[in-house]
Amino acid sequence: MARLDLRPRPALQPEYCKGCLRCVDACPKDCITQAGDLNATTGVRPVVLHLDDCNGCQLCIQACPEPYGLVPQKAPGETASGAKAPTAAHDPGEFELEDPTHLFGAKTSTLPAPVDLPGLALALPTTEPLMLKGTYAAALGALLAGCRHVFGYPITPSTEGAELMAKVLPHLGGSFVQAVSEVAAINMMYGCAGAGLPCMTFTSSPGFSLMLEGISYMIGAELPGVVMNVMRGGPGLGNIAPEQADIKLMTRGLGHGNTHAIVLAPSTPQEMLDLSRLAFELAFAYRNPVIIAADGYLGQMAGVVRLPATLTRPGLPAWAVWGDRAHRMNLVCSIQLSDTDLEAHNHHLNDKYADITKKEQRAETWLCDDAEVLLVACNTPARMAKGAVMDLREAGVAAGLVRPITLWPFPIDEMRAILTKRPRARVVVVEASPGQLEDELRLALSHAGLAPPPIQSVRRMGGVLPQRGEIVAAVLAGQDVAASGGVA
Amino acid sequence: MTTVALGPKDFKSELKPIWCPGCGDFGVLQALYRALSGIGRAPHEIAFVSGIGCSSRIPGYTTAYGFNTVHGRALPIAQGIKLARPELLVLVAGGDGDGFSIGGGHVAHAVRRNFDLTYLVMDNQIYGLTKGQLSPTSPHGLETATSPYGSLEDPVNPLAYVLSYGAGFVAQGTPADMPGLAKIVEEAIRYPGFAFVNIQSPCVTYGQEVQQMKVHKATMKTLASVGHDQTDRIAAMRLAQDYGKALYTGVFYRNPEPPPTFEALVRERQTAQGERPAREKILDRYLQRAT
Numbered sequence: 001m002a003r004l005d006l007r008p009r010p011a012l013q014p015e016y017c018k019g020c021l022r023c024v025d026a027c028p029k030d031c032i033t034q035a036g037d038l039n040a041t042t043g044v045r046p047v048v049l050h051l052d053d054c055n056g057c058q059l060c061i062q063a064c065p066e067p068y069g070l071v072p073q074k075a076p077g078e079t080a081s082g083a084k085a086p087t088a089a090h091d092p093g094e095f096e097l098e099d100p101t102h103l104f105g106a107k108t109s110t111l112p113a114p115v116d117l118p119g120l121a122l123a124l125p126t127t128e129p130l131m132l133k134g135t136y137a138a139a140l141g142a143l144l145a146g147c148r149h150v151f152g153y154p155i156t157p158s159t160e161g162a163e164l165m166a167k168v169l170p171h172l173g174g175s176f177v178q179a180v181s182e183v184a185a186i187n188m189m190y191g192c193a194g195a196g197l198p199c200m201t202f203t204s205s206p207g208f209s210l211m212l213e214g215i216s217y218m219i220g221a222e223l224p225g226v227v228m229n230v231m232r233g234g235p236g237l238g239n240i241a242p243e244q245a246d247i248k249l250m251t252r253g254l255g256h257g258n259t260h261a262i263v264l265a266p267s268t269p270q271e272m273l274d275l276s277r278l279a280f281e282l283a284f285a286y287r288n289p290v291i292i293a294a295d296g297y298l299g300q301m302a303g304v305v306r307l308p309a310t311l312t313r314p315g316l317p318a319w320a321v322w323g324d325r326a327h328r329m330n331l332v333c334s335i336q337l338s339d340t341d342l343e344a345h346n347h348h349l350n351d352k353y354a355d356i357t358k359k360e361q362r363a364e365t366w367l368c369d370d371a372e373v374l375l376v377a378c379n380t381p382a383r384m385a386k387g388a389v390m391d392l393r394e395a396g397v398a399a400g401l402v403r404p405i406t407l408w409p410f411p412i413d414e415m416r417a418i419l420t421k422r423p424r425a426r427v428v429v430v431e432a433s434p435g436q437l438e439d440e441l442r443l444a445l446s447h448a449g450l451a452p453p454p455i456q457s458v459r460r461m462g463g464v465l466p467q468r469g470e471i472v473a474a475v476l477a478g479q480d481v482a483a484s485g486g487v488a
Numbered sequence: 489m490t491t492v493a494l495g496p497k498d499f500k501s502e503l504k505p506i507w508c509p510g511c512g513d514f515g516v517l518q519a520l521y522r523a524l525s526g527i528g529r530a531p532h533e534i535a536f537v538s539g540i541g542c543s544s545r546i547p548g549y550t551t552a553y554g555f556n557t558v559h560g561r562a563l564p565i566a567q568g569i570k571l572a573r574p575e576l577l578v579l580v581a582g583g584d585g586d587g588f589s590i591g592g593g594h595v596a597h598a599v600r601r602n603f604d605l606t607y608l609v610m611d612n613q614i615y616g617l618t619k620g621q622l623s624p625t626s627p628h629g630l631e632t633a634t635s636p637y638g639s640l641e642d643p644v645n646p647l648a649y650v651l652s653y654g655a656g657f658v659a660q661g662t663p664a665d666m667p668g669l670a671k672i673v674e675e676a677i678r679y680p681g682f683a684f685v686n687i688q689s690p691c692v693t694y695g696q697e698v699q700q701m702k703v704h705k706a707t708m709k710t711l712a713s714v715g716h717d718q719t720d721r722i723a724a725m726r727l728a729q730d731y732g733k734a735l736y737t738g739v740f741y742r743n744p745e746p747p748p749t750f751e752a753l754v755r756e757r758q759t760a761q762g763e764r765p766a767r768e769k770i771l772d773r774y775l776q777r778a779t
Contacts, residue, residue, distance in 0.1 A: 154618035163633045170637060178622050178634045181590035
């Protein structure tokens with residue numbers, strides 16, 4: 001007898017059943033019940049079919065949300081019916097719900113491979129030194145590094161940098177866009193950096209807080225970009241006077257996840273220009289954002305600034321999503337759904353961080369060779385510390401200054417060399433923060449396996465900077481200024 | 489709720505405003521004192537929240553409980569206050585940058601949730617506190633510190649924006665007509681639901697010539713004088729299109745049948761849940777399966 005209209009009954013693939021019970025509700029003949037036994041493979045309870053009353057209506061198969069949970073039974077003699085269900089011991093290569101990036105193997109392409117177009121250094125005519133305020137000097141440094149795209153949101157005391165860019169960039173084929181917020185600004189940078197172009201923003205502490213999410217994404221996607229953070233008093237709204245209380249954020253807290261970025265700390269208008277230039281170089285060398293940590297005084301302070309001998313015409317990196325045939329296969333993103341891939345990516349980032357830590361430590365040391373007292377300070381407080389060193393030397397105390405220029409990586413190699421040479425020196429950390437620079441020093445000493453020397457603190461906060469006389473007095477008296485215990 | 493006879497002076501704090509001499513916000517403050525004395529709620533029953541900007545200093549100049557909050561986040565904070573203390577009169581103030589640039593995303597959601605809040609935006613088309621940058625309501629072509637060759641962007645239309653999200657009360661005023669503004673603000677506060685007043689408040693230091701008090705006085709036109717029906721939302725929308733071109737003052741739209749507010753619905757739901765179950769019962773509900 002020919003089988004014409006025999007509808008196949010359902011068959012259960014227990015390893016695909018999640019026990020959602022939709023088929024139980026769907027069955028008009030009450031053939032399906034909830035089971036009691038856990039499936040050893042899946043850890044859930046699959047349904048049980050009792051097919052005595054089954055008329056093969058297949059409503060249960062339609063109700064099943066799983067592609068292979070309930071499938072039509074194979075009729076005798078047939079090799080396959082309905083969906084081609086894989087068995088539990090299927091070849092992983094056959095599983096359709098696999099991560100698409102692994103599904104087809106490496107993509108082949110006939111497109112030309114992108115190549116790195118290196119930047120060009122062009123000679124800059126010698127000019128008289130300029131008298132510039134810090135934010136302007138930083139903007140000029142960025143322009144000389146080839147930055148033509150700036151995004152920002154007004155915030156005192158950093159806005160003038162952006163204002164200068166708004167004036168200058170249209171003449172240089174670039175643009176400044178005032179974003180609706182710092183969140184928008186950092187994401188505009190993400191887009192611009194993804195295209196492989198140098199870009200930056202000017203902001204200050206509260207705005208920097210808002211940018212952290214975007215910075216984490218940029219680090220994850222390995223994008224270069226320069227964030228100028230002209231630090232002001234906090235927490236919260238705080239005030240617009242200089243402080244250094246974002247050091248922790250910049251060195252240890254750049255958004256979520258495993259993040260680090262080089263943090264450059266200028267202390268003169270000249271350095272505002274030099275480090276701003278350097279920041280772009282480092283950002284592209286390591287494909288990572290670079291943070292410039294200035295403070296309110298440095299942003300507003302004017303000083304003599306000499307221009308460098310060259311300016312840079314930026315090239316185009318091979319990884320850029322430039323939007324032409326050669327760059328067609330490039331991918332910029334920070335998502336890695338596979339846990340093993342993401343772990344590998346983090347290992348790659350850690351290697352990069354280790355490489356940076358080895359190669360990019362920078363510090364200025366002054367009169368440290370015979371020092372009994374080592375002042376450690378950066379940004380504007382380093383200027384007061386320098387004055388204090390002179391006063392202390394006059395008073396017969398052999399003082400020296402260690403000024404970290406990179407706050408991350410902390411210049412521990414320099415510190416180690418000095419402490420090896422001057423093992424009895426005591427350290428005085430001078431800062432406009434509740435000990436965040438000191439924390440960096442202590443952490444770096446600890447990681448380097450160095451026993452911490454005696455550390456004294458001179459700390460001011462809220463926009464008040466440590467004064468020269470105050471530092472001298474503290475060193476002479478051997479007493480801390482405003483160092484409350486237990487904040488580390 | 490206490491209702492007592494209070495004069496405008498009862499809402500004036502001892503803090504002296506540090507706005508530039510001639511700032512439009514002085515007039516707004518006076519109008520607010522008058523409006524609040526008209527309402528008659530005691531200062532301690534008022535929570536006045538603002539964002540960041542020149543105009544956001546305003547809570548400090550009143551005797552109400554004030555909170556100078558985060559840039560752009562005044563509305564979410566006000567909603568938190570209103571949920572915690574629905575019986576308080578909650579006012580929100582800020583500038584155009586605070587409300588329509590960095591805080592722009594919050595406005596739509598505050599409107600559609602319909603908390604009983606009064607949102608006063610002092611719109612001067614410029615960032616004054618940071619010394620003259622582009623604002624979201626700056627007209628196309630405006631030269632500012634961050635748009636030295638003229639802005640390339642079209643401005644936000646606050647009236648049309650808030651209207652289109654379905655706010656029940658939308659009005660506009662100017663300190664050039666302080667008594668009129670006081671009346672508008674009082675009506676806004678009395679509206680049971682989200683009420684928005686766009687106040688064209690001139691910036692004397694960085695604002696445009698055409699946005700100064702004298703010009704306002706000469707060009708302002710009351711909506712009553714053009715025969716506008718306050719309950720006609722479409723007509724309001726049509727008039728709102730003239731934002732930046734004509735200065736209409738008065739109520740653009742007032743919902744004649746105000747829908748229940750968010751906090752009222754929350755209370756209703758709490759009541760509908762009946763008697764509060766004992767803590768053990770709640771724990772049982774979630775723990776039974778696990779044991």
